[in-house]
Amino acid sequence: MATSSRCNKATLLMAFAVAAVLSTASRAQPPLQYNFYGSSCPQAEATVRNVTEGIIAKDRTMGAAFMRLFFHDYFVRGCDASILLDPTSSNPQVEKKAIALRGYDAVNKIKAAVESVCPGVVSCADILAFAARDTAVVSGGFATFDMPSGRRDGVVSNFIEVLQNIPSPILKLPDLIKNFAAKGLSVDDLVTLSAAHSFGQAHCSFFNGRLYPTVDPTMDATFAAALKTVCPPPGSGGGDPVVNNNRVTDPNALSNQYYSNLVTGQVLFVSDQQLMSSNYTAAKAANNSANATAWMGQFAAALVKMGGIQVLTGTAGQVRKYCNVVKS
Ligand code: HEM
Ligand SMILES: *[C@@H]1O[C@H](CO)[C@@H](O)[C@H](O)[C@H]1NC(C)=O
Numbered sequence: 619m620a621t622s623s624r625c626n627k628a629t630l631l632m633a634f635a636v637a638a639v640l641s642t643a644s645r646a647q648p649p650l651q652y653n654f655y656g657s658s659c660p661q662a663e664a665t666v667r668n669v670t671e672g673i674i675a676k677d678r679t680m681g682a683a684f685m686r687l688f689f690h691d692y693f694v695r696g697c698d699a700s701i702l703l704d705p706t707s708s709n710p711q712v713e714k715k716a717i718a719l720r721g722y723d724a725v726n727k728i729k730a731a732v733e734s735v736c737p738g739v740v741s742c743a744d745i746l747a748f749a750a751r752d753t754a755v756v757s758g759g760f761a762t763f764d765m766p767s768g769r770r771d772g773v774v775s776n777f778i779e780v781l782q783n784i785p786s787p788i789l790k791l792p793d794l795i796k797n798f799a800a801k802g803l804s805v806d807d808l809v810t811l812s813a814a815h816s817f818g819q820a821h822c823s824f825f826n827g828r829l830y831p832t833v834d835p836t837m838d839a840t841f842a843a844a845l846k847t848v849c850p851p852p853g854s855g856g857g858d859p860v861v862n863n864n865r866v867t868d869p870n871a872l873s874n875q876y877y878s879n880l881v882t883g884q885v886l887f888v889s890d891q892q893l894m895s896s897n898y899t900a901a902k903a904a905n906n907s908a909n910a911t912a913w914m915g916q917f918a919a920a921l922v923k924m925g926g927i928q929v930l931t932g933t934a935g936q937v938r939k940y941c942n943v944v945k946s
């Protein structure tokens with residue numbers, strides 16, 4: 619277990635205690651707990667689950683939106699719901715201005731339902747984590763798994779930090795690995811979590827460089843030809859359409875189909891295809907493709923890990939009333 623020399627004894631003990639419960643922990647975790655709202659809001663997790671399920675049932679594309687919100691929130695200042703804050707006159711350049719994500723209204727709906735059963739108790743950061751877990755269940759067919767909670771909401775949200783932390787889809791493998799390592803995530807986590815690109819949508823502009831002026835030879839030629847019928851050449855005035863990440867099977871199912879697509883050159887981003895550029899990550903992808911159960915276990919563990927790093931707990935931060943607004 620990695621421990622920094624700055625860890626004091628209490629932190630270390632706490633970390634060991636958490637690690638004992640959380641067998642997937644590979645480094646000191648802040649003091650999140652299972653069932654944190656067990657006495658303060660016993661209906662919290664069931665309410666998030668119910669509303670999340672209802673939203674995805676109505677619009678199956680929403681699972682991907684919840685999953686990506688969790689990833690983007692976590693990669694900037696840890697899971698503190700900073701991604702959800704709206705611009706204000708004193709802070710116009712918030713995170714959500716940097717990259718367009720979907721699902722903000724849906725998160726507000728979940729929060730409103732939770733507020734109606736226990737006002738002022740459940741943080742938006744925990745709601746994002748629960749909704750990501752529930753998405754794996756509803757959109758991925760996972761058996762439900764425990765997601766530790768007790769996160770608090772941050773009050774800082776800054777455009778610049780998105781540009782500094784969120785990986786670009788044209789990164790090469792060594793830079794992807796560095797980017798994930800900076801967030802406490804391993805090469806295995808990178809391969810495991812990238813399967814989130816088995817569902818949801820992407821704008822052509824994020825992968826057009828693989829289609830024009832010439833087709834990237836690592837992309838399947840038939841797949842590329844089909845994409846070119848949807849995505850116009852950059853600068854041609856044809857706009858920036860959206861396509862499904864997974865164009866082979868159900869585009870709204872979180873699944874290990876991602877790895878078959880990877881092996882056959884049917885993924886969209888340079889950053890996806892780069893997982894085939896080393897023997898280790900390619901072998902990992904082949905294993906995940908061959909065994910869905912093994913991948914699911916790893917994906918659930920990686921979500922929990924992602925959700926536990928750099929969080930605000932205790933009396934740090936606040937619990938917002940509305941997820942898009944700092945509570946004054
Ligand atoms: C490895 C580095 C990653 C890069 C470079 C990356 C990049 C991107 C890009 C460019 C898009 C398209 C966005 C758009 O056009 O609107 C996208 C979509 C998406 N990403 Fe990633 N991503 C990465 C990792 C992850 C991880 C770790 C997750 C979650 C665990 C994730 C979940 C998603 C989902 C679900 C979508 C579809 C969103 C939607 O349907 O609205 N990504 N990603
Ligand atoms: C579950 O969600 C539905 C909407 O999808 C709502 O009508 C119902 O009241 C919710 N039930 C509980 C127990 O939260």
Ligand SMILES: *[C@@H]1O[C@H](CO)[C@@H](O)[C@H](O)[C@H]1NC(C)=O
Pocket residue numbers: 897
């Ligand atoms: C990767 O595998 C190929 C054969 O499949 C082998 O020639 C090469 O040495 C391997 N590279 C590394 C770094 O193991």
Ligand SMILES: *[C@@H]1O[C@H](CO)[C@@H](O)[C@H](O)[C@H]1NC(C)=O
Pocket residue numbers: 898899901902905
């Ligand atoms: C892939 O699976 C095989 C067989 O279980 C195992 O020996 C190998 O270490 C795995 N490779 C990786 C990179 O996980």
Ligand SMILES: *[C@@H]1O[C@H](CO)[C@@H](O)[C@H](O)[C@H]1NC(C)=O
Pocket residue numbers: 909911912915
């Ligand atoms: C798939 O992975 C699971 C969980 O790691 C394991 O129990 C099972 O034996 C594996 N199945 C095969 C066919 O290797």
